Amino acid sequence: MSRQKEDPVFNRVEELRNARGLTRQELADAVGVHYQTIGYLERGEYSPSLLLALKIAKALDAEIPELFSIKPFKKGA
Amino acid sequence: MSEPKPKKFYWIQLVTRKQVEAALGDERPSRLRSQPVRRLLVVALSLSIILAAVGELVFGDGKLGTYVEGLALFATVVVYLVLRRSVRLLADAPTELLDERTVAIRDRAYTTAYWTLCFVAGILAGILIANGLSVEPPQGSAMLFVFFLTMACLPCMVLGWTLPSESTNH
Numbered sequence: 001m002s003r004q005k006e007d008p009v010f011n012r013v014e015e016l017r018n019a020r021g022l023t024r025q026e027l028a029d030a031v032g033v034h035y036q037t038i039g040y041l042e043r044g045e046y047s048p049s050l051l052l053a054l055k056i057a058k059a060l061d062a063e064i065p066e067l068f069s070i071k072p073f074k075k076g077a
Numbered sequence: 078m079s080e081p082k083p084k085k086f087y088w089i090q091l092v093t094r095k096q097v098e099a100a101l102g103d104e105r106p107s108r109l110r111s112q113p114v115r116r117l118l119v120v121a122l123s124l125s126i127i128l129a130a131v132g133e134l135v136f137g138d139g140k141l142g143t144y145v146e147g148l149a150l151f152a153t154v155v156v157y158l159v160l161r162r163s164v165r166l167l168a169d170a171p172t173e174l175l176d177e178r179t180v181a182i183r184d185r186a187y188t189t190a191y192w193t194l195c196f197v198a199g200i201l202a203g204i205l206i207a208n209g210l211s212v213e214p215p216q217g218s219a220m221l222f223v224f225f226l227t228m229a230c231l232p233c234m235v236l237g238w239t240l241p242s243e244s245t246n247h
Contacts, residue, residue, distance in 0.1 A: 032176065033176035033177070033178070034101050034102070034175075034176050035102070035104070036101075036178075036243075037176050037177075037178045037179070040178060046178050048177070049177050051177075
C-alpha cells in the first residue's frame with residue numbers, strides 16, 4: 001500500500017490553485033506531471049515527493065508549510 | 078549541444094509516444110477504466126491464456142483442438158490490447174513519459190508481477206517434478222506457452238486488478 005494510508009499528508013493545493021485561477025491541467029503543465037496526479041494529490045490520495053512539493057509551491061507562489069502538513073489544516077487558515 | 082530527438086516509437090514496449098500521451102491525457106470518462114470492468118478483463122485474459130495453452134490437451138489434436146487454441150489465442154491478443162487501454166498503457170509506458178506517481182504505480186505492478194510469476198513458475202516446476210522431470214511434447218509446449226504468455230501479460234493484469242476505478246472528478 002502507499003505510504004499515505006499510514007501517514008496522511010494534508011494539503012491546500014486545490015484551495016490555493018483556485019485562488020490563483022489555475023486549472024488542474026495548467027498546474028500539472030507548470031510542474032511537469034499528468035493532470036490526474038494533481039487530482040489524486042488534491043484528494044489526499046497521493047503524497048508528492050519533496051521535489052514535486054517544491055515545484056507546486058513555486059508554481060502557486062506559496063511556501064511549503066502553507067501547502068502541506070502532517071496535521072489537518074484549520075478551516076479558513 | 079542540441080538535445081536528442083524525442084523517440085517516436087518504443088520498440089521494446091511496442092508503443093508510440095503519441096499512443097502513451099493520448100492514453101495518459103484522456104480526460105473523457107470511460108467505463109473501460111472502472112475496476113469491475115478491468116477485473117473482468119483480467120479474468121477473461123487468464124481464461125483465454127489457459128485455454129490457448131491447454132486447448133489441444135483438452136479437445137484433442139484434431140481440428141476442434143486447433144480451432145479452440147486458435148480462437149483462444151486470438152481472444153488473448155484482443156483482450157490484452159483492451160486491458161492495456163483500460164490501464165492507460167501504464168505497464169508499457171516508458172519512464173520518460175510518466176511522472177513520479179505513475180512510475181511508482183508501474184513499478185509496484187512489476188514487483189507484484191515478479192512475485193506472481195515466481196509462484197506460477199513454482200507450480201509449473203511442481204508439475205514437472207511430479208512427472209519425474211519428463212513431460213510429453215504437448216504438455217511441455219503448453220506449460221511453456223502458459224509461462225511466456227503470463228510473463229508478457231502479468232504487469233498489465235496486476236494493474237488491471239489493483240487500480241481503483243477512476244474518479245470522474247480528476
